[in-house]
Amino acid sequence: MKIAELSWIELSRAALEQNVAALATIAPGKMMAVSVKANAYGHGLAEMVALLADNKKVHYLSVHSIEEAEVCRWAGWERAILLLGPMPADEAEAVLELDLEPVVFDRATLERLGRLGDRAGRSIKTHLKLETGTNRQGIGERELTSFAAVYKKHQSLRRPYGASTHFANIEDTIDHEYADYQLAQFRALTGTMKKLGIGPTIRHTASSAAALLFDQTHFDLIRPGISVYGHWPSRETYLSYRLGGGKNNILRPVLSWKARVTQIKKLAADEYIGYGCTYRTTSPARLAILPVGYYDGYDRLLSNQSHVLINGRRAPVRGRICMNLMMIDITDSSRVRLGSPATLIGVDGDQRVSVEQLAEWAQTISYEVLARLSPSLPRLITA
Numbered sequence: 226m227k228i229a230e231l232s233w234i235e236l237s238r239a240a241l242e243q244n245v246a247a248l249a250t251i252a253p254g255k256m257m258a259v260s261v262k263a264n265a266y267g268h269g270l271a272e273m274v275a276l277l278a279d280n281k282k283v284h285y286l287s288v289h290s291i292e293e294a295e296v297c298r299w300a301g302w303e304r305a306i307l308l309l310g311p312m313p314a315d316e317a318e319a320v321l322e323l324d325l326e327p328v329v330f331d332r333a334t335l336e337r338l339g340r341l342g343d344r345a346g347r348s349i350k351t352h353l354k355l356e357t358g359t360n361r362q363g364i365g366e367r368e369l370t371s372f373a374a375v376y377k378k379h380q381s382l383r384r385p386y387g388a389s390t391h392f393a394n395i396e397d398t399i400d401h402e403y404a405d406y407q408l409a410q411f412r413a414l415t416g417t418m419k420k421l422g423i424g425p426t427i428r429h430t431a432s433s434a435a436a437l438l439f440d441q442t443h444f445d446l447i448r449p450g451i452s453v454y455g456h457w458p459s460r461e462t463y464l465s466y467r468l469g470g471g472k473n474n475i476l477r478p479v480l481s482w483k484a485r486v487t488q489i490k491k492l493a494a495d496e497y498i499g500y501g502c503t504y505r506t507t508s509p510a511r512l513a514i515l516p517v518g519y520y521d522g523y524d525r526l527l528s529n530q531s532h533v534l535i536n537g538r539r540a541p542v543r544g545r546i547c548m549n550l551m552m553i554d555i556t557d558s559s560r561v562r563l564g565s566p567a568t569l570i571g572v573d574g575d576q577r578v579s580v581e582q583l584a585e586w587a588q589t590i591s592y593e594v595l596a597r598l599s600p601s602l603p604r605l606i607t608a
């Protein structure tokens with residue numbers, strides 16, 4: 226592939242297919258809703274839709290906002306879409322127009338949907354979000370009665386199609402007691418729904434960590450995000466999975482990030498590099514400039530911390546990450562030329578810079594490193 230871009234993201238179709246297949250094997254016979262919120266975890270929403278469109282193992286996409294759902298439809302997604310986030314009052318009609326299945330957690334929204342659906346003579350598949358202990362979105366036991374009344378009042382609603390919840394403490398620990406507690410709460414609440422005459426057709430609770438670790442969270446549908454992109458939710462999840470006898474190498478990162486050298490210069494000893502004069506050479510050095518900065522999603526905390534790969538070797542970042550530029554030390558890579566590609570995330574020869582490593586350096590989680598990749602970077606699909 227000939228790439229003219231100065232900085233770009235590559236998406237591996239094979240890696241994505243491997244990850245989806247692995248998840249389908251872990252939850253056999255269950256439906257799968259792939260989370261594509263946050264610009265598909267920074268991978269590019271339209272590109273991910275294109276990659277997933279012909280994958281029959283994926284039944285749903287789940288999005289946070291109506292705008293994301295619009296992009297999914299525009300990019301050609303014809304199957305179901307789960308809307309996870311809140312919707313502005315004046316955008317409820319989009320649920321009908323885009324044929325979405327909203328996850329509902331407030332009564333005003335449910336009533337609005339009921340009225341719109343009744344008027345249009347359409348039925349709407351809603352999913353009730355149940356509060357089991359995360360204390361984010363979700364409704365508790367006492368509110369269920371009033372929700373049941375709204376369901377029964379509207380022909381377009383009748384009953385929730387789904388019931389769902391989300392775990393609070395399943396990624397960051399190898400102690401899964403709180404997840405067990407939440408699961409018990411979920412079972413109790415769906416039991417109450419049934420007694421109230423609003424029993425759900427399907428139930429779903431499992432993000433990646435739950436899907437990978439606990440079969441009993443799978444119910445009818447799993448909702449993985451990060452694992453589809455080839456990343457473990459956390460080291461703890463990976464450890465728990467391996468301690469439970471899970472196979473190695475089931476997930477492969479889909480995304481790589483590359484940029485071309487746009488300038489090279491020679492420095493003498495005792496010269497400063499970049500804003501704040503935070504780096505000073507101790508001997509003559511060769512420096513390359515890359516057209517990537519914190520605007521693109523390369524965290525400023527990586528200043529003087531990280532390295533990129535170039536010609537299969539590590540090239541340390543020198544000085545502070547700028548808004549649009551960064552400087553790397555190529556003293557030991559004599560073959561680097563103007564236009565040489567550097568790998569900011571991904572593999573070059575036997576070296577890898579992982580999203581997880583960048584997250585550790587930048588004191589955050591892989592989710593944030595990915596989600597912050599600028600939507601304006603070109604995304605290229607590779608085999």
Ligand SMILES: *Cc1c(COP(=O)(O)O)cnc(C)c1O
Nearest residue numbers: 260391432433448449450451452
């Ligand atoms: C984002 C999200 C997921 C996916 O979580 P991962 O950890 O990325 O697998 C699942 N369910 C809900 C409600 C979410 O918001």
